[in-house]
Amino acid sequence: MNPLVLIPARMQATRLPGKPLALIAGEPMIVQVWRRAVEAGIGAVAVATDAPEVAEAVTRAGGHAVLTRADHPSGSDRIAEAAGLIDPHGRHDVVVNVQGDFPTIAPASIAAVTGPLADPAVDIATLAFAITLEEERTHPDIVKAIGTEIGPNRLRALYFTRATAPWGEGPLFHHVGLYAYRRQALARFIALPPSPLERRERLEQLRALEAGMRIDIALIEDQPFGVDNPHGLARARRLLEAQA
Numbered sequence: 001m002n003p004l005v006l007i008p009a010r011m012q013a014t015r016l017p018g019k020p021l022a023l024i025a026g027e028p029m030i031v032q033v034w035r036r037a038v039e040a041g042i043g044a045v046a047v048a049t050d051a052p053e054v055a056e057a058v059t060r061a062g063g064h065a066v067l068t069r070a071d072h073p074s075g076s077d078r079i080a081e082a083a084g085l086i087d088p089h090g091r092h093d094v095v096v097n098v099q100g101d102f103p104t105i106a107p108a109s110i111a112a113v114t115g116p117l118a119d120p121a122v123d124i125a126t127l128a129f130a131i132t133l134e135e136e137r138t139h140p141d142i143v144k145a146i147g148t149e150i151g152p153n154r155l156r157a158l159y160f161t162r163a164t165a166p167w168g169e170g171p172l173f174h175h176v177g178l179y180a181y182r183r184q185a186l187a188r189f190i191a192l193p194p195s196p197l198e199r200r201e202r203l204e205q206l207r208a209l210e211a212g213m214r215i216d217i218a219l220i221e222d223q224p225f226g227v228d229n230p231h232g233l234a235r236a237r238r239l240l241e242a243q244a
Contacts, residue, residue, distance in 0.1 A: 003043035003114055003180065004092035006082050007033055008075035009100035011051040015229045020054045022233055024103050025240040029227065030054055031061045032103035032240065038063075040110035042096065048082035049100075074204055075099065076179075080190045083183070095186050097179045103236050105178070105224035113180045116154065116216035123185035123213040126205070127176035128155070129220050137172055138164050143203060145175040147217050157215040160203050173217070176224060179205075185213060 009020040009030050016022070020030040027035075030047060037045045047058045047065040050072075055065035066085050072078040075097060083095050094117060098110055109127060116125035128145040136142045140162040147155030159165075160175055181189065188211075195210040197203075208215055227233050 001094045001114060001117060002092050003094040003096050004083060004087060005037045005040070005043050005045040005096040005098060005110070006079040007037060007045070007047045007098045007100045008078040008082075009047055009049045009051070009054050010070075010078075011049075011054065013101075013228075016227065016233065019227060019233070020049070020051070020100055021057060022227075024233070024237050025243075027061070028054075028057045029103050029233075029236075030100050031057060031063070033098060033100055033105070034058055034061065034063045036103075036105055036107050037098050037110055039107035041107070042111050042114055043092065043094075044086075046082065046086055047100070048078050050078075076186070076204065077190050080186055083186070090183055093183050095181050095183060097181070099177055099226060101227045102178070102224050103227060104239055105176075106220075106222040109176070109220045109222045109224060110178065112218045112220055113178055115218050117180055117182065119216065121214055122216045123182055124189070124205075124208055124215045125180040126157070126215060126217055127178050127220050128173040128217050129176065129223050131172045131174050136174060143175040143177075145173045145217055147173075150216070153219040155217040155219065157205075157209065157217050159209065160201070160205050162201055162203070173219070174223070175217075176220070177226070189213070 021028045050070040058065040146159045147157045195207040197206040
């Protein structure tokens with residue numbers, strides 16, 4: 001595999017506008033994420049953004065950024081455009097999508113997402129970790145990954161849901177919205193219309209499952225979280241400033 005790691009970032013987040021440039025431990029959030037992606041060491045890294053100020057912050061830190069259209073409906077569409085701009089001839093056969101609001105993610109977790117693609121039957125790979133907090137089992141903002149075990153720390157995805165599932169005794173898994181796509185799988189995915197279950201659950205990955213695409217899940221011990229609101233930003237600041 002020859003992965004290309006892309007970090008989509010936009011300034012117009014509903015709950016925390018301007019968050020890519022929010023300072024965390026002295027650097028913009030997007031730069032913190034870019035550094036972790038570089039430290040993962042799995043391939044070339046670039047930020048895909050529609051905001052010149054975000055691109056400038058990344059470039060100033062020594063990174064690479066590409067400007068994309070502002071009208072993309074999702075980060076997947078944004079990284080597909082960026083991949084075409086950076087690598088129009090398809091030299092990179094895998095595209096890794098690292099969300100731009102994951103400043104606390106461990107580089108090893110980013111690297112882990114490519115593991116399932118060693119199986120040629122897998123179209124898309126993603127991450128999950130075991131839920132340990134009782135309130136996360138029922139919270140609709142915590143997306144649960146449901147899968148069948150096919151190896152050590154590896155599941156084949158059956159479904160993703162905001163509900164508490166599966167029922168009964170056993171672990172529940174918190175889905176981490178970080179993906180590795182085969183290049184052709186990404187092209188197929190963004191060409192598909194939103195699916196019924198995707199619209200109902202508001203979970204983009206269900207579009208792939210409903211179309212018969214295979215998603216495998218690598219289980220990790222790290223528990224990254226996305227920064228979606230001022231509370232999450234304060235939490236990320238505490239964690240990274242303590243490590244500085």
